[in-house]
Amino acid sequence: MKYFKYTQYLYLVASILFLISVIVKIINQEEYGLQAIIAVGFAIMFFVRRRFVKKMENNKKNL
Template structure:
């Protein structure tokens, strides 16, 4: 389960990519830019969710 410690950072990479994509689409006048910002927001949420879940799991394993 050691790889789960690092997979949470993939969500940050997705968020950065979709924030950049949304900014480019916004400047071009493309009307699909809100979708990129929504996906970026979801990726940021998933980063914190996975981080909290991993910490909770590590604390549970420490107490056993």
């Protein structure tokens, strides 16, 4: 499952895009709460996926 290794970066890119959107909304004094929550969620998913991939790699080495 090689795509697991690369999909974690999609979460990081999405988090950065939502973070940029939040910054623009802060500058324009618009409501940004939901997008900020989504950006944090994507950042958390990046670290969770990264940990999962490392765990899978360690399991392959132990077999």
